[in-house]
Amino acid sequence: MELFERAVAALSAEHPDDERGRMLRSLGVKTGGKFYAFATEEDVVVKLPAARVAELVAAGVGQPCETRPGHPMREWVRLVPADVDGCLAHLREARAFVAASAAS
Secondary structure, three states, X not given: OHHHHHHHHHHHHXXXXXEEEEEOOEEEEEEOOXXXXXXXXXXXXXXXXXXXXXXXXHOXXXXXXXXXXXXXXXXXXXXXXXXXXXXXXXXXXXXXXXXXXXXX
């Protein structure tokens, strides 16, 4: 997904130590060895606190992320950002969550 690639490139300028990798057969990005986002052909998937995921789903902004039907990953949400800035905002939020969790 080009939108994801452009947002990751912008975020990499801010956090050059972040790494790219594969998560669930998709291009992903991680900090401190922990993934905080990946992209499918249709959407961007980010890791956020479960309450934030529920908020985004309830607002109709996101969809639950399921590795298989009926088994949602409670801290992951599928989003379809409208533009690079929107995607970058979600990536920053996810990165901050994962970085804080790793520091604890």
